[in-house]
Amino acid sequence: MQEASALTYTDFKSNQSVKWCPGCGDHAILNSVQKAMAELGYSQEEVAVISGIGCSSRFPYYMNAYGFHTIHGRASAVATGVKIANPELKVWQITGDGDALAIGGNHFIHAVRRNIDLNIILFNNQIYGLTKGQYSPTSKKGFVSKTSPFGTIENPFRPGELTIGARGHFFARTIDKELKLTVEVLKEAAKFSGASVVEVLQNCVIYNDRTHEVLTEKGFKEERTIVLRHGQPMLFGKDNDKGLMLDGLNLKVVKLGDNGITEKDILVHDAMNPDPSLHLKLANMEYPDYPVAMGVIRAVPYATYNAELVEQIEAVQAKSKIKSFKDLVFSGDVWEVK
């Protein structure tokens, strides 16, 4: 194979003009996905991009790949069918907080539970954009929108908590503006065999502008977020002088040097620990009490549904006497009329 034949990110761009609002976070995510696919060495024809309905779900139209823009909430179910039918395909599901967690919540949790080998990219802007500004299942309690003029009275879902609660084996978080981190996380998700959920904190410039800005503000983002990497100590801060420790059953933010704390006292991230307790705590950290966790929070290898199905079929085929339609219809009680 010649190295020169490798595709670049522009090879994954379709001929359709991108119609998201100027300044929408989706543009950056599209670029990150295309870059990740090129770096992963994908070929265009092996990629199937499946989406539901919503702003983010227009995504497949902009990809030079096989794409299916389906119906609201059902992307996980369609993607499941694609992957089971042809496990060779790289199946990426593009979805939003409404599509995946409201109308499609049921399909989402079951795709995760079954560990279908999908890359589920969940754009979380905490708002319904395509219908012009209603609250979503991830909007913070009290959020004022067109359908909650006096503030919402419901608790939001936390996608990481929901994923882990649905027995998910992979959860990562990134933010639209951080292209480098996003590409890194997307590649990890793609390499993970199983349902990989990547929550991308995404900005809706029109209806919920700057909702994640506190996490990206220049000079502060290092203090307000922590990038987790497997095997590395949980350190953060501009000077990398803050860290996470366990205090009883809870996480605690500490400063190196205080009370004699050294790097040795800081937790080391183990994304591969099957016990989800610590992953759940990390995924649930919210600013300002904690830094918000970015990167791969959980990545525990586990058998996928699609692979086990193929194995089961092969095992049954090896044993069964029924090899064809004819064998089937002649098995059991058959009599001849002469």
Next chain:
Amino acid sequence: MYLTMMQKTKVIEREEVVVRFSGDSGDGMQLTGSLFSNTSAVYGNDISTFPDFPSEIRAPQGTIGGVSGFQVHIGSGDVHTPGDQTDVLVAMNPAALKANGKFMKPGGILIVDIDSFDEKSIVKAGYQTEDPLAEEHLGDYYVIKVPITSLTKESLKEMGLDAKSILRSKNMFALGLVCWLFNRPLEYTQTYIRNKFAKKPQIVDANLKVLQDGYDYGMILEAVTPSYHIQPADIEKGFYRNLNGNTAVAWGFIAAAEKSGLELFLGSYPITPATEILQELSGRKDLGVKVFQAEDEIAGICSALGASFAGRLALTTTSGPGFALKAEAIGLAVMAELPLVIVDVQRGGPSTGLPTKTEQSDLFQALYGRNGESPAVVIVASTPVNCFDYAYMAAKIAVEHMTPVILLTDGFLANGTQPWRIPDLSEFPAIVPPLVHQKKDGWYAYARDAESLVRGWAVPGTPGLQHRIGGLEKDYFTGALSHDGPNHQKMVDTREAKVQKIADSLPPLEILGNEDADLLVIGWGGTFGHLHTAVARLNEQGYRVAQAHFHYINPMPLNTYEVLKRYKKIVVCELNLGQLAGYLRMKFPDIQYAQFNKVQGLPFTSAELVDNFKKMLED
């Protein structure tokens, strides 16, 4: 009259006979009925069966709600229905008699387990007096009172079985007795018992003993009761097996997969009375069938649509309520022009309705139950075994025309069995999916065949053919998103025309019975047998009646109008309030249609049809 010991034994030759087994839903009546049916089919009779069971898995014992029945019609000639009325009724308890007495034919034979007719059970069944047999006015019947429970206990007392297992065997006593009554050999049932309980030799011995004792008990009765013999039917040569409608559907798709070279994918969610198709295909991993039991009905169809996008023969199965949930995804299949078969095994509705009872009330849902102009092919099976043929055709039309196809069957067909002549796959037409393998100039995802208007099927994984499809309207030529008004008109017209063009390859609507008739009887789906029997009976009686039965409803056979306009009187018979009649009125408004409708969760009876048609002919 009750039997006296004075009557002498005799064997009566009959052309046909209807037997109904009934008891508590835990009494094993479905199995007893099936074994007797299969015994008769193997003997060479034509048969048709009708299981009639409650939706509760175990309704309170001894109540009418818990009665489970299984009716079989056996004949030495063609048998088209499970029969209106029963010649022999087996009632294992008073509730079974109460629920089924009304189905008895005057002069028939009633076999009751007299042990179960204690005061408590009689009250529980809802009888007013202490003598249910008298209350049922059974003066015209042979009533055979057999202490089945105590004889079963007696038979097995040396076996060391627990009381529960002993009671569970009493259905074999009844079966043995009925086999004697019809001079049927026991081998079929004996083999079944040996295979079924191969790992429990004690249960095998017990069941075989009770079966034989039941048969031998008939010998004791011989002095008092005639027995019957039904000659084998004169049927086409070949290999046969019994098949019910649901298994026939499953196998039709297996045949289509093998013939087309496409892998079969089923996405489904359990629902009565369609679940058996899901179960049957789940067991067919040996043939490479991929079955996905989804989290709900919507995921069932959506996963199937995903598999279709990925290039597989995709299928979803359901019944009315689940079909309603699938509507949006069927619309997506219409819009994306992907092949997909949706099987709706109809049951009584609306809402949860009558889950275990039959009805034909989903026709409008199949034709119209979607948003927008959303044409789907609607085809219908009419007998348990031709569920196989129409499943095959549904698959063929779906993949060759890149369209969703809705296959309607019903609870009556799904659970009914008939002997099926095993076909060779070479008897079936080829299935040629319009797969696209290479990019040619001017190829777009929605580029169409000029004649059939069918787009090509470019499957993910094929180099160079990457494309995007979806639920939004697209440009006629490039397939890119388009909200242009005239383009939308063109696309709507094209999708409709594509479906209508399928009619070019459909068989014409056939006229059965007397072509030169005073009355044309129209039906569709599972009512075929009853309509056919009624029409034949009237023609035998000197009336002139024709029958036309629809299997293709959208599109309709090209000669439909030509057939309809030949007859002065037309009656459309349906197990609904007139859905096909309404559809025909819309399509062919210059024709007058009378209706005959029934919505009682039960099939028509040939007798009620005959009565009604006679009235129409005399009017």
